[in-house]
Amino acid sequence: MITQDKIDGFIRKIPPSPKILKVTLMFLEKGELVKAAQIAKEDLALSAYLRVLVNKPIYGFKNQVNDISQIFGILGVARSQQAVYNYMITLLSPDKWKLFKLNKTSFENLQADLSANWHKILVYLNINDKDIGSSITLLPASVIVSEALFREHMDEVSLLRSVHAIDLNTILVRLCSIDLFDICEQISIKWEMSDNVALIIQASSGIKPTNDVTLNNLGKWMHLLLFYTLSKPNFIEAGLNDFIDFQIDYAQDVYDDFSKVMDL
Amino acid sequence: MRAVVKSGVGVFTPQGFLDGNSSSTFISMEDIEATIKLNADMILVSLKKVIFFNRNGLDAFVKMFAKIRTAHHTTVGFCDYDYKKFQAINKFYKNELNFCLFQSQEIASLFASSFKNQNKNILLFSPDKSQSAAMAIELHDNGHNPIIAQTQEEFNIKIKAQNAYDIIIKDTYLGQMGQKVATRVTGNAIIYSVSSFLDAEIGNTFNISYHNNSLNVGFRLFIFEAYKVVSMNVHALNFFSKLASSGAEYNATICFVGLTFEKTPLSFKETLEDSGIMFFNQMDDILKNKELLEDLGASSAANVKTKRVLNKVLVTELPNFINATVRTIEMMTNAKAVKQSVNINKIEILEKENKIASSIGFYGDIDGMIILIFPTGIAKKACELLIGEQTDDEEMILDTLAELVNIVGGKVKTLLHDEGVNVDITLPRTYQSIDALLEVAQEKKGVQVELSFNNDKFLFFLTR
Numbered sequence: 001m002i003t004q005d006k007i008d009g010f011i012r013k014i015p016p017s018p019k020i021l022k023v024t025l026m027f028l029e030k031g032e033l034v035k036a037a038q039i040a041k042e043d044l045a046l047s048a049y050l051r052v053l054v055n056k057p058i059y060g061f062k063n064q065v066n067d068i069s070q071i072f073g074i075l076g077v078a079r080s081q082q083a084v085y086n087y088m089i090t091l092l093s094p095d096k097w098k099l100f101k102l103n104k105t106s107f108e109n110l111q112a113d114l115s116a117n118w119h120k121i122l123v124y125l126n127i128n129d130k131d132i133g134s135s136i137t138l139l140p141a142s143v144i145v146s147e148a149l150f151r152e153h154m155d156e157v158s159l160l161r162s163v164h165a166i167d168l169n170t171i172l173v174r175l176c177s178i179d180l181f182d183i184c185e186q187i188s189i190k191w192e193m194s195d196n197v198a199l200i201i202q203a204s205s206g207i208k209p210t211n212d213v214t215l216n217n218l219g220k221w222m223h224l225l226l227f228y229t230l231s232k233p234n235f236i237e238a239g240l241n242d243f244i245d246f247q248i249d250y251a252q253d254v255y256d257d258f259s260k261v262m263d264l
Numbered sequence: 265m266r267a268v269v270k271s272g273v274g275v276f277t278p279q280g281f282l283d284g285n286s287s288s289t290f291i292s293m294e295d296i297e298a299t300i301k302l303n304a305d306m307i308l309v310s311l312k313k314v315i316f317f318n319r320n321g322l323d324a325f326v327k328m329f330a331k332i333r334t335a336h337h338t339t340v341g342f343c344d345y346d347y348k349k350f351q352a353i354n355k356f357y358k359n360e361l362n363f364c365l366f367q368s369q370e371i372a373s374l375f376a377s378s379f380k381n382q383n384k385n386i387l388l389f390s391p392d393k394s395q396s397a398a399m400a401i402e403l404h405d406n407g408h409n410p411i412i413a414q415t416q417e418e419f420n421i422k423i424k425a426q427n428a429y430d431i432i433i434k435d436t437y438l439g440q441m442g443q444k445v446a447t448r449v450t451g452n453a454i455i456y457s458v459s460s461f462l463d464a465e466i467g468n469t470f471n472i473s474y475h476n477n478s479l480n481v482g483f484r485l486f487i488f489e490a491y492k493v494v495s496m497n498v499h500a501l502n503f504f505s506k507l508a509s510s511g512a513e514y515n516a517t518i519c520f521v522g523l524t525f526e527k528t529p530l531s532f533k534e535t536l537e538d539s540g541i542m543f544f545n546q547m548d549d550i551l552k553n554k555e556l557l558e559d560l561g562a563s564s565a566a567n568v569k570t571k572r573v574l575n576k577v578l579v580t581e582l583p584n585f586i587n588a589t590v591r592t593i594e595m596m597t598n599a600k601a602v603k604q605s606v607n608i609n610k611i612e613i614l615e616k617e618n619k620i621a622s623s624i625g626f627y628g629d630i631d632g633m634i635i636l637i638f639p640t641g642i643a644k645k646a647c648e649l650l651i652g653e654q655t656d657d658e659e660m661i662l663d664t665l666a667e668l669v670n671i672v673g674g675k676v677k678t679l680l681h682d683e684g685v686n687v688d689i690t691l692p693r694t695y696q697s698i699d700a701l702l703e704v705a706q707e708k709k710g711v712q713v714e715l716s717f718n719n720d721k722f723l724f725f726l727t728r
Binding site: 175224246248 | 265266268269270275277278279280281282285286288289290312313314315316591592594595598648649650652667668670671674675678
């Protein structure tokens with residue numbers, strides 16, 4: 001069904017991050033929001049994306065924000081970086097989704113939901129780290145990778161899952177000894193994201209905890225946040241709820257705090 | 265969401281958070297109806313991967329449960345929960361708990377109509393004495409040996425006896441059970457358990473599709489265990505007479521065991537006997553009498569009706585059958601298949617050692633049976649994708665092989681449907697040895713295709 005060659009082919013085709021984004025991120029890294037905004041404005045698609053993203057209801061801004069300098073100013077360095085990474089991830093998404101019932105808007109909604117709630121969590125945990133803030137942006141990449149690898153095998157997956165409760169990530173591991181989160185890590189390496197981003201993402205799979213207690217704890221929060229988000233009707237309808245296995249035991253010990261943050 | 269159906273139990277497994285908004289999106293009535301069509305007589309929602317639920321979240325399922333139970337006589341409920349979740353559900357539905365709660369799927373399967381693992385020693389405890397009794401009766405009826413702990417203290421003591429019990433039941437509640445006629449397989453006989461008053465309702469509670477499937481895959485002896493039947497009316501009489509007539513085409517035998525005629529007119533017995541139905545006092549009168557079993561057809565599962573030859577339609581569709589099989593095995597093993605030879609003849613298996621087999625029947629616009637013979641190595645490899653690890657557990661391999669053959673059957677159904685040929689598939693059957701397979705298939709003529717997967721030989725046989 002899916003072979004190592006196919007996975008290698010997918011990884012090879014991941015484009016390097018565009019120059020404008022690299023420079024924007026470089027200025028954001030230095031905390032130079034104005035210069036970052038000036039560069040970002042040159043990429044019309046990035047500008048349009050940022051406008052749509054921050055004006056989504058979950059970001060909670062009362063007035064429409066259109067100017068990129070204003071957007072970066074309101075978001076601050078960490079969340080601006082997160083927003084640019086979110087845009088980069090969309091560059092990998094297909095024009096037309098087949099495996100999941102998603103489209104451009106619903107995928108962006110997924111990104112926005114995850115990013116905004118991740119911000120809430122980091123505020124609660126009193127963590128102010130740009131890279132940790134940006135780590136959430138890589139999570140939806142696992143959805144894109146699933147789509148890319150499994151879209152031509154929908155019937156087979158469907159038949160397999162009609163006789164056995166098995167998630168896409170497990171199928172991939174059993175067929176090729178590599179999982180969706182390993183591929184996400186490859187993306188983060190190619191795009192020169194911080195090492196911690198990959199570590200948190202791997203931990204957030206729920207099946208590969210890391211020895212670093214802090215990062216592992218963040219992995220638990222992210223795992224729980226993912227399933228909190230994927231339990232929303234629009235994402236259930238999109239077929240996202242069971243694309244990976246929810247490791248309830250892994251996330252259990254942060255659940256009480258999570259329910260406080262999310263007002264459950 | 266699709267349910268996984270195994271041994272007549274359909275299980276939906278939502279993940280994450282269940283509230284009033286999400287629940288109805290997880291499972292729809294259409295999803296449940298589709299599951300019922302797969303011969304599920306128990307529909308459960310697993311809470312194993314649910315970390316949060318509220319009353320509104322469960323209500324959406326409970327409403328669907330009520331509709332499904334009324335329409336299909338299906339057992340419905342929740343399973344796979346811990347003590348905290350069990351308590352929460354009890355609190356939400358204190359006086360209106362009319363669905364079932366099974367602590368695990370394994371426990372649920374003990375109460376299913378199409379259960380297969382019998383003779384288990386089961387320790388059970390419920391603080392509600394009527395529940396303990398109800399569970400014990402159901403378990404006993406299903407061929408198990410239930411041991412009731414009367415108190416929590418007794419349960420705590422008994423549970424310490426390691427290996428004394430195959431299964432321990434606690435935190436389980438039997439709501440309204442489905443009223444489907446329970447079915448089990450013993451050797452080559454199918455046993456149906458019926459009880460109380462038999463009337464026109466038997467037409468709804470008896471799984472005629474399962475019965476027909478069993479005929480199609482070669483079962484010839486069907487026993488109605490009727491110790492607890494009080495009486496039957498003319499509608500039930502007609503039902504059984506028709507069942508016997510339709511089975512005669514397959515040379516099948518229907519027997520009643522333990523049926524008394526104190527409250528049923530004796531003339532009914534004569535009518536049933538005229539239809540070919542036989543009566544026995546005890547189950548052992550049949551099952552322990554080898555000669556009788558042979559006479560009744562249970563010593564061999566050969567399907568007499570199917571002394572039929574391949575027809576043109578079936579041969580025309582042969583590429584679809586092979587394609588479905590090859591693609592499934594390729595998917596499961598990630599190995600390429602090479603077709604080696606094709607013969608039309610009786611099935612021929614030169615090497616019988618280290619091989620296992622499985623079959624699945626199909627019927628509708630065309631009918632027939634696919635038989636797959638695996639070297640144990642390929643079977644294990646193919647099952648690894650579903651099991652997740654290498655195993656030598658024969659029972660697990662055979663179970664998984666049945667799932668694999670089910671996938672092949674599903675694929676055949678889809679491929680044929682695309683060409684306007686509509687078929688339904690039977691339940692899969694597995695054979696521990698080639699000899700067991702040959703009992704069913706050695707006289708059948710069909711197309712034998714030899715395939716090679718990484719130099720391992722694999723046999724495909726299509727017959728009618």
